[in-house]
Amino acid sequence: MELLIASAVGLMTAVGVYLILQERTFPIVVGLTLLSYAVNVFLFAMGRLVINQPPIISGADAYTDPLPQALVLTAIVISFGMTALIVVLALRGFLETENDNADIPGEDLASEAEGDK
Amino acid sequence: MLLTVVTLTPFLGAVIPLLAIRYGRNFCALATGAVTLTALVLLLSQAPGVYRGDVMTWSVPWLPMIGLSFSFFLDGLGLFFAALILGMGLLIILYARYYLSSDDPLGLFYFYLLLFQGAMVGIVLSDNILLLLVFWELTSLTSFLLIGYWSALPKSRQGARMALIVTGAGGLALIAGMLMLGHIAGSYEITEILQRGDVIRSSPLLLPTLLLILGGAFTKSAQFPFHFWLPHAMAAPTPVSAYLHSATMVKAGLFLMARLWPVFAPTEAWFLIVAPVGLITMLIGAWIALFKDDLKALLAFSTVSHLGLITMLFGLGTPLAAVAAVFHIINHATFKAALFMSAGIIDHEAGTRDIRRLGGLLTLMPITATLSIVAAASMAGIPLFNGFLSKEMMLEEAAHTVYAGVEWLFPVLVTIAALISAAYSFRFAISTFFAPPRDDYPHQPHDPPFGMWLPVAILVVPVLAIGILPAVTAGPIVEFTALAVVGEALPDYTLAIWHGLAPALFMSLIALSGGALLFAAYRYANALRLAFPRPDAKRIYDAVLSAVVNGARAIIETTHNGSLPRYAGIILSAIVAVGAVGFLNAPHEAGTRTIIPMSFPAGGAWIVLAAICITLLFWHRDRLLALILTSGVGLIVSLMFLQFSAPDLALTQISVDVVTTILLLLALNLLPKTAPTKTAMVGRLGRGGLAAVIGLGVGALAYAVMTRDFQTISDYHLAEAKPGGGGTNVVNVILVDFRGFDTFGEIIVLGIAAITIFALIDNAMRGAAARTLNSIRHSVQSKDAHPLILVVATRILLPLALTVAAFIFLRGHNEPGGGFIAGLIVAIALIMQYLASGYAWAAQRARIDSQAMIGAGIAIAGLAGLASLFFGWPFLTSTYTHVDLPLIGDIEIASAIAFDLGVFLTVVGVVMLSLAQISRVEERAEREPVLRGPMDVQLRQGRIVGSNGGGA
Amino acid sequence: MIVLACTVAVFAIGAAMLLNLYRLLVGPDTPTRVLALDTLVINAIALVVLIGIYYGTSIYFEAALLFAMVGFLTTVAYCKYILRGNVME
Amino acid sequence: MTNWIIAPAILPALTAAHLILAWRRDIRMQRIVSVAATLALVGIALFLYHLASDGEPRVYHVGAWPAPYGIVLVLDRLSATMLLLTAALALAVLVYAVAGWDARGRHFHALFQLQLLGLNGAFLTGDIFNLFVFFEVMLIASYGLMLHGGGARRLGAGFQYVAINLVASALFLIAIGLIYGVTGTLNMADLAVKVPKVVAGNEALLRTGALLLFLVFAIKAAFVPLHWWLPATYSAASAPVAALFAIMTKVGAYAIIRVYGTIFGADAGALAGVAVPWILPAALVTLLVGAVGLLASRTLLDLAAFNIVASMGTLLIAIGVFDVDGLTTALYYLVHSTLTGAALFLIVDLVATRRIDKGGALVPGHPISQTPILGALFLLTALAAVGLPPLSGFIGKLMVLEAAYESPQFRLIWLFVLVASLMMTIAFARAGSIVFWKTEGRMTGPKSANAPIPPIAVVALLVCGTALLSVFAGPAVEAFKATAEQALNPADYIDAVLGSPQNVMPSTGH
């Protein structure tokens, strides 16, 4: 199992990173979503994998580590907020410039005269 | 104490002219003069003591950690320079009053001047060399302002910047040198350092230290090859040139050499470096001066030459050379300042400073002429004028100087230099005053007002006095000053006109007669000069500077090209590099934890995930598909959470994903649906490689950790959740209690995201964005916006969903669930309505102010946390109790639920606000009128009411 | 016996999911993919319930419940997108 | 008494909530409430600074759970200093913004308060995951502020800023995961206890975690080559926001001092000073890039932005030395560069808004109104930035050179520092003479009669701050020295956090 999860994390990370390295905003957003999946699973896995011992106190003799779960929950929520924001940001940037490149529209000062001479 | 006062007086007094100018230029000048005079009087009041031989010091710590202190000391050298600076200052103030025209801001000029004066005095009175550095930099700065005083003139601006940059660079070298000197000597106090000469001389760091300090001194005193800035600084108003560039600032370097003379002069390096540099400067300066047609330029290079002379004298390292140096400083200060002022007067009166366009001024302005001629004679080194005496001594010293085993080198070269300086002095005097008068002056030149030539006259007096009676007039000053420089008893010497038939006498005669001849043969000399290449320092400097700037731009603009892929690529590569180095440089052992056997569904899920990921890799340009695939990933991840005992995570992931998907869909509707393939194969391979490496790394780390056992603090959480936190769902108890502070921050993140989205969209309704929205052409496929069957279904689902939400919320503390998930479910339920019946219709019915909801949510969470303070417990301390209600029976109420309510409200508010905002944009982009009805097909009691185009 | 049944079921559902995956990736058109995703979710629900039976715990039911709601919403959203572009007009 | 430690977090949060709830549409009330709250924050920060100045760290157990199980806030000299600096800067910037910038978009004041919440939380927390959370609060608020006002360039830069920081956040989680996965704890003090005990077989993992965490802070601190987001972001942000951001890079510096002084400090056994060797080289390059960037500037905003990079370079050099003198210098320079960086952004804004046709472009333009005062302020700010006397920049430079003298590479450091300040001198001299001297045509900008005073006053105040920092360098450095000593000797910190819990409940029966 550990190998499955580790490889899954690696795979999601790789694809996420690859998408983040694109020029356009939308794939970058998708990439970031994938990356946060990967990272959440990674963080979750740091509590080790345990089957059928949910951290719900029920007189069972053992429970999985609840702390990483709480951390991942926070992480999920935060990355949700961030994703929402960056999606709108991408949209907004596109509306402003009519292109969805993830670069910065310069003020092109180069055209203007040189400095002190 | 008093020394500090002397130093600070000009600084504090600097504001006076700014205020005094209101009451007229004369008053302003008087006030400024008064400031300088005060300082001068205070200083001279100490003269007797100093000449009695006692050194007065005063010190308060400033920054002990680095040995910086406010410490001053006064000895012969300091007194001499300080007096020179303040005395000259007085004359300049007087002169400038008349020189500057009425539309020049005189107050500002005096303000700068006094600041400069203070800085100079500070340099010469500082005991702490770090303090000296402070003043040193201040002189560079104030001279920058003074040179740029006529900022309208390009020459002034460039001259000012050149001076600042060159002397600034020297200043930086000096900082390094001084710090090293301090570290070697173990003290930053000059008085101490002078005691530790031998320690310093024996230090391995001696040479770098010396070079760095000389770097400072040479730049300031315009020594070759840094001499080029000084003539350009002459763009400044003449009073500035006279003050900074002949009398004072350029002498700061000389002062430094004099100050540290006892430490460095005995070393071989000192002589080998300083003496030749001075000599070369002396020669080059003189040679260039000879061919300058601008009076001020001529004087400027002459100054360079004389500074070289003095530098050389210090460089020779013999006590008598030092005496000569001091003597020449006095003499040069007098006649050169006088000449600068006269040049200014001539410029003022004749409207030009070009020698070729001047002539016959002797008759037109006799007073000025007489004074100038006297000063020029001194500059030429004619007997009975003070310049002659110090030059004589210089020649005497040079006469028996052997450099690198060559006897003739110094004697010959200094004689040539003297010869040339005689020549340009003649040229200055004769072609200005004696040459046939010209008739093309803008207006008849005549002597200036009294106040303008008075300073010149005052300066010419010592020229003659010293020239005739040196021993009486200058003797004591020179002696005490030289004593302070050398630091030990001086060998016998006499300041006299006649030293008998010494070699110097003959060298002098050669110089004068040769000078006369050279002036006579000026035309041929000039031809000779023109025959050789003449490197223009200014052009080189400009070329270098613009090369630097352009180079910088090339670097920055190619690296910071705004390409996110590149930025991200570099950052990620750096991460990989550092991570790899970190991992490989430490021991690592494989884990020993027992592996969980693989199961079929897990394997299946893995295959699904892998397949989706790989597909995504190749088809991400079809954005809708990419989105669908991402939903698939989310599904698998949620299942994974379930498989490994994390129901809460699964619930959260599931509900978050759907909201994200809808957000992305809304955005995608306005964004381009596909992206062109423009990346080159290479680029794709590079990115793929980097991605693969990172993926491998993260996967490997995950595996490494998962396969080893560890001790964790969460046993405590498992143990305390029920008794301490009052809940059996440990994850939820951690979220709202153990680590409630995290959750508090988390909902605030959500809140901020929402109001940021709100702000972002809010201004999308205007300007460029609005134009884009209007230009978007939707190819709407179906005309059926609100399918009846969908509408009805969602109407039934809504109450059910809300019920579920209530359930999830209430049980959260004990079973999987909680405020966050409940909030998302409510949001989802509402979204269903939006989807089915349209945002407009649904929003009308949703009487929820989502922004208020967010605010309330955060407030409730915060206040719920604060409540515990009133019971004397820290923020977010929770409690719970069991109440036994009739019928219902025992139920447990944990105060954490209030906090969870805050979470709930925030979440609902955030989701609603975000979607609402994007919908606003979508509405704006709509082409055709959208039905505002709940369902497009409207059926009523057996009648069908068509309702197309019914806009709200 | 139940365990055996569960094992069989797990394999059957796993196979079903792989079939869904096939449709999801092969398509050909977007509605098909959406349908495939929807079916995948339904199988997931079954899997969750099955796990519940297998481990004899009811802790996972809310997950199934949520899957049911969310799966529906997602599918409808995608379809609405195909139909109208703007899913919330 | 110790309850006040939570105040810097709660006050801004509730203020923001109140602003969103009550005064969404009333900018006037927003201003009043926001300024009042920030004033109160300054007061609280002063009090906390006073509290911390006795040298004993104070611990606040949020939720009354004992450390390391709950989240603790720790008030020591370092955190108190950062809190005070932040509050003071915030007040100045806010006053500047109230002159009009805040009305150019929605929710400025709420975002501003939440930004403060994020900063304060980050400075106070003693738990690495909670640090992550407050980093996120700080960042997302900064996104909001940075995008405040809209505009194509701002949106473009904003997207990059957000994207890069999201990557950084992912890295942060991975690092935390690794550290937790090996040590099983999140509390800094507890980590400081457990890190030295880590078995050799786990060392590589922990070291990797530590270094990845360092990279997160390095990105925040704009270490070259992780700095890409900074110039564009800062030059695109509105002036007051950019000025406030002067503290953002310092958070990275703070975190480095905190984490690598406390958790991976001298007593951390095999992992002692794990990140330190990386700091100095990167710092030198950062300084160089900053200086080159200054030379390359085409606008006043570039100038201000790259000045931040350069000053971070210098600051990080001092941190790179990582001994008491080094950190003392670092703290001095941190305060200095924060004030200077902020002042520069504001004065640049004042100038650019007056140059109607040319704006911030470094090309000759009209003479501007109020040139004397603005010119003087620009000159002084430039002096501080370049490191010329009489302001704190010069002393800071001397301190850095002094601190580096003991280091084996002191020649290299000196070379970089001195050459860089020469380049900066050139850059600022060019800019200043173009903007203030090389002018033609009629005067533009509001007549000094009807120009609002507060903005100029704010800049003047910041400059005064650097002047005071210079004049009273002695006492200031004394305080910083004490701070540095405390930061480098975590024993007290650990005792305070893990030792006798003051306000913790008995383990059961809440």
Add this chain to the structure above:
Amino acid sequence: MFKRFVPHPLLTLLIVAVWILLDGLSWGTVVLGVILGIAIPRLTSPYWPDRPHIGSPLTILEYAVIVLWDIVVANFQVAYLILFRRGDSLRSRFVTVPLDLRTPEAITALAGTITMTPGTVSADLSGDGRALLVHCLETHDAEETVATIKSRYETRLQRIFET
């Protein structure tokens, strides 16, 4: 009085039931369920204007039983088709079902039923809501299919919703 508190008794009942399904049967849950059962309909009523009045429970029960049975049958039919018939050999086609139903809820119910029962999926509604588009997986006689739909389901639904 009762009407004012419980505007939609059926929905309230449903919610109480759901609540009990979720929370298990106890006095506490019943009370809480009732509270929700009253609160939620009030909250959601704006989203569901003019809810229909429902006919006698018996007819509903009868209908439910029929449909459930048909669903079971349908599943086996479809299973057979899928397993033992080559895809292209299926005679699948669209048919139009003209509607007499008027209430949206009724139409929805019919469409749902059709989809869940033998070999048919309702695919769309006519623009005026008077006809239903149905896809048959395997049919030889469209008219017959339509007829069964109308007789077996629509009439009953009319009795439930529109009398």
Add this chain to the structure above:
Amino acid sequence: MTGIGEFAIAALICLAAFFLFVGSLGLAKLPDLMSRLHGPTKATTLGIGSMLIASMLYFLLERGTLSLHELLITTFLFLTAPVTALMVAKAHIISDKGSRKALPPTGRKCSWAVIDGPQAERPAQD
């Protein structure tokens, strides 16, 4: 604990598994989308249905606890499945020109909603 009960549960589970598989098989196997729709919408619902009944029985007989969540899930699915199918069908009709041609007439003046959108009532043609 009755063997019959256990057997029933096992049988239901297998039945569920069977239908789920068949449903997905149909999705994969059938030629066009409209036919594929039949598989999931029916088979899966019954599959889930019987799985849930199995689960209920399991908890009732094996655990002696009455677990009724399953009913709720079923309700949701039976409520949503037809709508899902309808929406997918509409999406298909829109995105696939061929099938749009193949649609039978509505027998009304207006065409299907997905194509023409809502229309005012007109008398039936006959």
